Amino acid sequence: MLFQFESLTDFMYMSGHGPYVWGSYIVTAIALGALVVLPLLKQRQSFIRLKRQQRIEAGQSQSLIIK
């Protein structure tokens, strides 16, 4: 198995097909990256919502004590 290109520039250029090949790989990476990140953001939102709710609950129980 050998590196198929003469140089790094040659590797980027891919005898004229570079933009097609590299473009495909970059768009694929972005799309798949989005699939990895989206559920993490969703989970973070659930976490923030829960925190806020807990603060509200804590506040309510405090005001009960003052009364």
Next chain:
Amino acid sequence: MGWQWFHRLGSPRWFYEKTSRWMFWLALVTVVLLIVGTVWGLAFAPMDSKQGNSYRIIFIHVPTAFLALAGYYVMAIAGAVGIIWQIKLSYMVMRSAATIGAVLTFIALLTGAVWGKPTWGTWWVWDARITSMLVLFFLYLGVIALQGAYQNGVTANKASAILALVGTVNIPIIYKSVDWWFTLHQPATLKFMGESSIDISMAYPLLVMISGFYCLYAWLMLHWTRAEIVESEQKTVWVRDLLKG
């Protein structure tokens, strides 16, 4: 009879806790396979004698197209299980499969178009394979849209599950399209039975990429389903403890 495992499988909590241990290892295997396959395919596999370097797109085009089809069955079967046994978790799997499948189909269509330009001289043709793939993309989008179209979650799940089931007709059509209508898209180069028409030096990196994408699909399905579980079960004690800890 031993049906307990089946009902336990339907418990979101059991599913979440069970899969927690797999996530890291599955991610590790996926990343290794995808990096090895990409480097091998882009830099070390020989150039194609007819298509030149543009053929290197095959290493993402074929695996994503494979999974776009296989993922449709995952979605349809999950929907059927949901309808028959009224299992909530099954619908969560179906919803995850719809989004992931839509993105994979989009990648397959896009890389196909980009590959088509230098090889066929055009971005798009209304060839049987390409058109049926576009129908698949719309079916995935349809399931996602139906899910959002109903206020009531139960109705939404049932409606999208039925659409998913009806759409399975399209899968054998896509699969066979290159043999039934011999137009522009090349026939399958990898075959389960019989001799493949692809050279070994290109087949190996392709197989590495296909296995990598299968692992990625499995990981993404777990990842999305787990996020669905956390969202829909957030009022339960165990999820509250989970988010706190």
